[in-house]
Amino acid sequence: MANQTQSKQIRIVKASGETELFAESKLRASLKRAGASEGSINSVVHDVTDRLHEGMTTKDIYSRAFSHLRRKDRPTAGRYHLRMALMEFGPSGHPFEKFVGELLKAEGFDVEVARIVQGVCVKHEVDVVATRGDRHVMVECKFHNQPGLRSDVKISLYVQARFEDVERQWKKQPNHGEKFHEVWLVTNTKLTTDATRYAECVGMHALGWSYPSTGSLEQLVERYGLHPVTCLTLLNRMQKQEMMRQGFILCKDVLEHPDALRRVFRNPARAEDVLQEARELIKAI
Structure with a gap:
């Protein structure tokens, strides 16, 4: 068995290919953010460290922790799954x-x-246009479906160039000169240091995984209870894709449109199980 002292000396492989020393504290922190109880955290950490070995990937560590949680506490597993669910x-x-x-x-x-x-x-084609009072915001979304990929400075430069073209046109419109125009870059993964440095320099609001330190993407999800439907652990990949084709984006969509969910699933009992999981996940927030 790998005890805590030994596990600190084991190097693991990140999705980017970089290596780092395994840090039990990081695993505990991620489980705590997902709402796991102290007992569950200790149980997962024991399960992971017991099988920890040199060169183990962060994906393998995540998979082991997620599988353990899914057997014991599906709502917590769903929240722990957030990064992959996105x-x-x-x-x-x-x-x-x-x-x-x-x-x-x-x-x-x-x-x-x-x-x-x-x-x-x-x-x-702007991904999202948002307005609130005198604020007029152009939002560009950068989506990655593989771990280890980051949004780099080239994306920030590209978004800023598009915004400058749009903003010049906006300012020509009647009564638009008084509005405060903003550009946001939102990504489901991390941003590189140069990407955030450039964004700060030009006044772009960058939002991603763990950035900014206050009000990051995952923090906003938790704050407003906006977990994606892909967090639901009772759904397989094909079912998640079908749910999204039917317009379900958030777990709360499932609760607000139960009849539509029942039409997706031919098995009424299965539909009720999915509803219950969504209900428990949101209730636990």
Whole structure:
């Protein structure tokens, strides 16, 4: 068995291919954020460290922890699955755009998703346009469906260039000169240091996994209870895709439209189980 002292000396492989020393504290923190009890945390940590070995991947560690939670506590497992659940919005990025729209609605914005906006030079398909009072926001969503990928500075530069073209056109519109125009870059993964440095320099609001330190993507999900439907552990990949095709983006959508869910599942008992899991996941927030 690998005890805590030994596990600290074991190098693991991240999704990016980089290696780092295994940190039990990180595993405990991620489980705690998911709402796991102290007993569950200790049980998962014991299960993981008991099988920890040199060169083990972070994906394997996650899979072992997730499987353990899923057997014991599905709502907690669903919340622990959040990062991977966001990646399951693929292969297209459109469900993620709708998800970002829901986050902005929770922040009090009026939202339009996938809108064609005229710039001075060309037309742009903007992922989300959001307004609140005198704030007019252009939101670009960068979706990744593989762990280890980051949004780099080239994306920040691209988004800023599009925004400048759109903003120049916006300012030509009647009564628009008084509005405060903003550009947001939202990604479901991490941003590189250069990407965030550039965003801060030009006044772009960047939002991603663990960024910013206060009000990051996962923190907003927890704050507003906007866990994606892909968090539900009773659904397989095909069922999740079908749910999204039917317009389900969030777990709360399942609760608000139970009849539509029952039409997706031919087995009424299975539909009720999914409803119960969604109910428990949201209730536990």
